[in-house]
Amino acid sequence: MLIRRVIPCLDCRDGRVVKGVRFSNLRDVGSPIECAGAYEAQGADEIVLLDVSATPEGREHQVQTVRAVRETLSIPLTVGGGVRSMENARGLLEAGADKVAVNTAAVDDPSLIDELAGRFGCQCTVLAVDAARNQDGSWCIVVQSGRTRTGLDAVDWCRDGVQRGAGEILLTSFDRDGTRSGYDLELLAAVTHRVSVPVIASGGASSPEHMFEALRAGADAVLAAGIFHDAKFTVADVKNFLARNGIEVRQ
Amino acid sequence: MAGKTVAVLRTGVANVASVLAGLRRAGADACLVDDARSVEEADQLVLPGVGSFEAAMTQLRSRGLVEPLAQRVCADRSTLGICLGMQLLGSGSEESPNVAGLGVFPERATRFDSCVRVPQLGWNFLSIDSACRLIQPGCAYFANSYRFTEAPVGWRAAWSDHGGRFVAALERGSILACQFHPELSGAWGVALLRRWVTASEAEVVEC
Numbered sequence: 001m002l003i004r005r006v007i008p009c010l011d012c013r014d015g016r017v018v019k020g021v022r023f024s025n026l027r028d029v030g031s032p033i034e035c036a037g038a039y040e041a042q043g044a045d046e047i048v049l050l051d052v053s054a055t056p057e058g059r060e061h062q063v064q065t066v067r068a069v070r071e072t073l074s075i076p077l078t079v080g081g082g083v084r085s086m087e088n089a090r091g092l093l094e095a096g097a098d099k100v101a102v103n104t105a106a107v108d109d110p111s112l113i114d115e116l117a118g119r120f121g122c123q124c125t126v127l128a129v130d131a132a133r134n135q136d137g138s139w140c141i142v143v144q145s146g147r148t149r150t151g152l153d154a155v156d157w158c159r160d161g162v163q164r165g166a167g168e169i170l171l172t173s174f175d176r177d178g179t180r181s182g183y184d185l186e187l188l189a190a191v192t193h194r195v196s197v198p199v200i201a202s203g204g205a206s207s208p209e210h211m212f213e214a215l216r217a218g219a220d221a222v223l224a225a226g227i228f229h230d231a232k233f234t235v236a237d238v239k240n241f242l243a244r245n246g247i248e249v250r251q
Numbered sequence: 252m253a254g255k256t257v258a259v260l261r262t263g264v265a266n267v268a269s270v271l272a273g274l275r276r277a278g279a280d281a282c283l284v285d286d287a288r289s290v291e292e293a294d295q296l297v298l299p300g301v302g303s304f305e306a307a308m309t310q311l312r313s314r315g316l317v318e319p320l321a322q323r324v325c326a327d328r329s330t331l332g333i334c335l336g337m338q339l340l341g342s343g344s345e346e347s348p349n350v351a352g353l354g355v356f357p358e359r360a361t362r363f364d365s366c367v368r369v370p371q372l373g374w375n376f377l378s379i380d381s382a383c384r385l386i387q388p389g390c391a392y393f394a395n396s397y398r399f400t401e402a403p404v405g406w407r408a409a410w411s412d413h414g415g416r417f418v419a420a421l422e423r424g425s426i427l428a429c430q431f432h433p434e435l436s437g438a439w440g441v442a443l444l445r446r447w448v449t450a451s452e453a454e455v456v457e458c
Contacts, residue, residue, distance in 0.1 A: 074437050075437050221373065
């Protein structure tokens with residue numbers, strides 16, 4: 001039985017870990033190397049490192065950060081944020097990323113997913129999706145850190161991405177992100193029922209209960225940032241709670 | 252014996268940075284190699300594997316590495332195959348039906364059943380044949396869509412389950428083949444790498 005994963009997310013801006021609400025109002029949390037090491041020690045199953053730098057200069061920190069984190073981290077590292085091209089992806093993989101997540105660039109040019117999966121394999125290719133709820137109850141894709149709402153249906157886009165070779169979906173609810181009101185369980189159920197690859201739930205977690213709900217709704221992994229950055233709960237706290245409630249975790 | 256040099260075969264598309272860092276954490280000096288002579292002469296060799304079966308075999312063939320690799324493993328010289336690097340030891344894979352593997356053993360890799368999520372991305376428990384020396388019980392990180400469902404004769408095996416039992420790892424003397432990624436399997440994985448790095452010489456004598 002594959003074990004459900006608990007994944008701390010490090011949003012990095014200019015080489016520092018930051019935390020914001022709905023992709024804005026960022027504040028400093030610490031060094032990515034120290035944060036990643038602390039979370040591995042707490043029992044994290046994987047680390048996701050997303051670059052949220054606003055400028056190309058800020059992004060230049062990303063490869064150095066990946067290289068430094070890789071040297072000490074002995075669990076998988078997924079890297080995304082601003083990945084625009086095969087060259088970006090190659091640079092990150094060579095620096096020590098195990099998986100690369102694409103988001104806006106894949107919406108602009110979906111063939112990027114085919115190219116990444118063809119070159120590096122589907123197990124390296126993560127499709128990061130930011131989904132916002134429409135008034136009719138469906139979800140659309142938002143890009144550019146939520147600044148642009150597209151007409152693309154989120155479930156259809158996830159299916160398209162998987163057909164193109166994405167090996168995993170990192171599914172963020174734009175409405176819930178940073179709100180601490182729990183994952184969008186309906187979005188999770190809609191996507192997990194329609195794709196064959198693992199789905200990581202993201203956006204809105206503030207308690208172990210939220211993570212339990214997401215896993216019960218079909219998520220293969222749960223991702224969170226603020227809950228861990230604020231030291232409100234450790235990864236071990238979350239895993240103890242999940243284990244007590246019948247979900248198999250790595251301890 | 253800490254401080255030994257381990258040669259890691261450059262396969263072009265693999266996450267060699269993680270493999271090199273993992274070996275360093277296990278106490279070995281790791282270097283990248285890409286020629287037949289290194290494959291023949293390295294005291295210890297790692298065959299990492301990410302990407303498709305066909306791409307990997309094509310690359311090995313174009314560099315004249317197929318024979319040296321197969322001979323090395325058949326001669327029980329210390330070698331570690333990771334993920335696709337394990338599958339390449341077999342006769343072929345459902346992933347690339349017309350491409351022959353290294354043929355060290357006759358088993359053929361097949362795709363996971365469609366009743367489970369594919370690729371298998373994440374941690375899975377291992378159950379171990381009692382005779383295993385390097386592999387110990389634990390939890391390992393996998394990233395694969397294909398796997399062996401039978402262990403070849405003469406090899407000790409570790410098993411996991413994802414829509415049915417599959418081979419998680421194989422060992423024979425100082426040859427270790429892992430379907431999972433020891434370099435990404437936390438402290439358990441580092442300990443396994445350290446056992447492979449340090450145990451090899453004693454094991455070679457036994458073989």
